[in-house]
Amino acid sequence: MCYTRKASTVTTGLGGASVAEKMMSREDGRPVDAFDTACQAVKDEEPGAVENLRHLTGEHPELLERIAEAGDMAAIAERRIAAVLSPGDALQEEKLRVWIEATQRDLEEPGDGALERILIRRVALCWFAVNTAEVMRAGNWKLGNLENDRAAFADRRVSRYTADLLKATRTLATVRKLRRPVVMVNVAEQQVNVIRP
Amino acid sequence: MAWETRKRGDWYYTRTRREHGRFVREYVGGGIVGEVAAMLDAEERAERDAERARMRAEHEQAREVSEALAALEAVTREAIADVLHAEGFHRHNRTWRRKRG
Numbered sequence: 001m002c003y004t005r006k007a008s009t010v011t012t013g014l015g016g017a018s019v020a021e022k023m024m025s026r027e028d029g030r031p032v033d034a035f036d037t038a039c040q041a042v043k044d045e046e047p048g049a050v051e052n053l054r055h056l057t058g059e060h061p062e063l064l065e066r067i068a069e070a071g072d073m074a075a076i077a078e079r080r081i082a083a084v085l086s087p088g089d090a091l092q093e094e095k096l097r098v099w100i101e102a103t104q105r106d107l108e109e110p111g112d113g114a115l116e117r118i119l120i121r122r123v124a125l126c127w128f129a130v131n132t133a134e135v136m137r138a139g140n141w142k143l144g145n146l147e148n149d150r151a152a153f154a155d156r157r158v159s160r161y162t163a164d165l166l167k168a169t170r171t172l173a174t175v176r177k178l179r180r181p182v183v184m185v186n187v188a189e190q191q192v193n194v195i196r197p
Numbered sequence: 198m199a200w201e202t203r204k205r206g207d208w209y210y211t212r213t214r215r216e217h218g219r220f221v222r223e224y225v226g227g228g229i230v231g232e233v234a235a236m237l238d239a240e241e242r243a244e245r246d247a248e249r250a251r252m253r254a255e256h257e258q259a260r261e262v263s264e265a266l267a268a269l270e271a272v273t274r275e276a277i278a279d280v281l282h283a284e285g286f287h288r289h290n291r292t293w294r295r296k297r298g
């Protein structure tokens with residue numbers, strides 16, 4: 001799948017090759033992805049990987065701290081949601097963990113970095129919350145004990161979680177679209193920027 | 198109190214409810230009739246209390262989940278802003294754009 005963007009008049013005026021070089025050079029400055037790759041290299045026990053990781057951590061300490069904080073918060077949110085929705089039920093908690101991992105795998109795309117993975121985890125959590133709220137609402141309907149107050153509350157809860165899910169999905173799509181490498185193609189002297197999936 | 202003591206010394210069961218902002222007392226009866234009415238009322242009250250507790254628990258559950266998701270959203274928003282700024286993007290009218298040049 002390809003996303004196409006209309007070329008601006010400025011880039012068309014500059015000519016294909018030079019603009020392409022400029023655009024490709026912008027893709028280099030991605031400390032978070034470099035950090036991600038360095039972490040993987042450390043896990044794979046590649047030579048010099050630890051030194052590289054230390055170097056990157058020293059270069060962008062705040063940024064990497066922020067990503068780590070977001071990752072931690074995702075783990076905390078997952079634990080909290082599991083504890084709230086299935087209190088004291090280890091089997092349910094394990095089912096949640098497995099479901100979230102499977103959903104994350106389904107949503108991951110080649111080229112996703114650390115930031116995208118955190119956003120995917122958020123989408124999976126929101127999705128789980130929507131599913132649970134819908135199951136609870138359906139369960140109440142089945143029991144026939146849905147009074148006006150409870151019905152309104154169940155509907156409100158489903159709506160709120162659905163809004164959260166849509167927001168999370170939109171954010172993930174935006175970040176992916178922005179961070180994808182841009183490739184430029186000139187067709188009959190018309191420049192078209194193509195974002196690779 | 199639901200049980201009233203009469204001058205004769207026996208007990209009489211009454212119910213009190215609110216109607217248009219006023220308290221209205223309904224006189225049900227004494228003896229076995231009063232006891233049965235009291236038992237039924239107690240059961241109904243227990244059911245209402247349980248339902249209220251269930252609702253409270255559901256509200257609490259929903260609040261906790263919303264809080265967890267909101268906290269995650271706040272942190273990811275900051276992370277996105279930092280990462281995109283570091284990668285040469287800027288925000289214009291609430292939209293992220295790549296810097297020119």
